[in-house]
Amino acid sequence: MPELPDVEALRKYFNRTSIHRIIINVNVETEDLxxxxxxxxxxxxxxNREFQNASRRGKFMITNVSNSExxxxxxxxxxxxxxxxxxxxxENRHTRIRFLFENGYELRWLNQRxxxxxxxxxDINEIETIKNMGxxxxxxxxxxxxxxxxxxPRKNIKGFLMDQSIVxxxxxxxxxxxxxxxxxxxxxxxxxxxxxxxRHLFEKMRYILKNSSNIKxxxxxxxxxxxxxxxxxxxLKSVKIIGRTSFYCPRCQR
DNA sequence: GGTAATGTTAGACT
DNA sequence: TAGTCTAACATTAC
Numbered sequence: 001m002p003e004l005p006d007v008e009a010l011r012k013y014f015n016r017t018s019i020h021r022i023i024i025n026v027n028v029e030t031e032d033l034x035x036x037x038x039x040x041x042x043x044x045x046x047x048n049r050e051f052q053n054a055s056r057r058g059k060f061m062i063t064n065v066s067n068s069e070x071x072x073x074x075x076x077x078x079x080x081x082x083x084x085x086x087x088x089x090x091e092n093r094h095t096r097i098r099f100l101f102e103n104g105y106e107l108r109w110l111n112q113r114x115x116x117x118x119x120x121x122x123d124i125n126e127i128e129t130i131k132n133m134g135x136x137x138x139x140x141x142x143x144x145x146x147x148x149x150x151x152x153p154r155k156n157i158k159g160f161l162m163d164q165s166i167v168x169x170x171x172x173x174x175x176x177x178x179x180x181x182x183x184x185x186x187x188x189x190x191x192x193x194x195x196x197x198x199r200h201l202f203e204k205m206r207y208i209l210k211n212s213s214n215i216k217x218x219x220x221x222x223x224x225x226x227x228x229x230x231x232x233x234x235x236l237k238s239v240k241i242i243g244r245t246s247f248y249c250p251r252c253q254r
Numbered sequence: 255g256g257t258a259a260t261g262t263t264a265g266a267c268t
Numbered sequence: 269t270a271g272t273c274t275a276a277c278a279t280t281a282c
């Protein structure tokens with residue numbers, strides 16, 4: 001789930017449920033997923049403080065904490081999310097950390113595969129991935145995007161989109177979706193794209209990242225479903241690129 | 255039981 | 269140097 005649009009949804013969920021509430025306890029159920037502090041220091045630090053309005057950078061969610069310069073940063077890995085629930089009921093299977101609030105509710109940080117991380121930092125640039133992170137795709141201008149493509153002509157276009165040091169927040173699923181909607185084959189080299197294709201790619205990238213849930217002709221549901229192209233009805237193909245399985249339609253993507 | 259899964263990184267290779 | 273590939277991390281669902 002957690003690529004840019006998903007982290008954005010999680011950020012909104014967090015802001016809706018979990019900010020400006022006094023934290024009365026923190027239960028760390030999987031200690032080694034916390035970085036920047038020991039589990040016990042992390043817990044002690046947060047007690048009697050409040051989360052503040054969260055922001056996002058790439059696939060990371062960042063929240064300030066009351067009466068402190070420190071920030072808590074969440075990364076969800078390949079699986080994960082939040083669940084805000086009344087304390088004591090409706091357990092989630094993969095709760096790794098729970099933040100208990102004084103109103104009798106708790107925020108559960110779920111992380112099935114334990115590839116996620118939670119950081120306590122003074123500066124987000126202490127996190128290497130963030131320090132090296134490229135541009136936010138929804139904040140850059142078309143010219144910036146074209147320049148980036150020009151800087152990496154030998155990179156295949158799917159690898160380009162997924163490279164966090166170039167463009168932040170796009171992963172395996174959304175790179176496929178963007179390339180499908182733009183009609184571009186994932187194995188194409190960035191340098192081989194025509195001007196028109198580059199502009200088209202930029203527009204589709206923005207559109208999909210902003211409207212992730214309301215496109216009828218999405219390829220996403222078909223990748224592990226009927227394997228039929230939602231545009232032409234033809235059979236989808238898959239290929240490994242940069243170590244990830246990429247789905248595409250050989251008729252609609254060139 | 256083998257395999258792949260919406261992520262990231264280190265190290266080897268071309 | 270730039271870019272790609274492989275393995276590793278940990279766990280689960282098909």
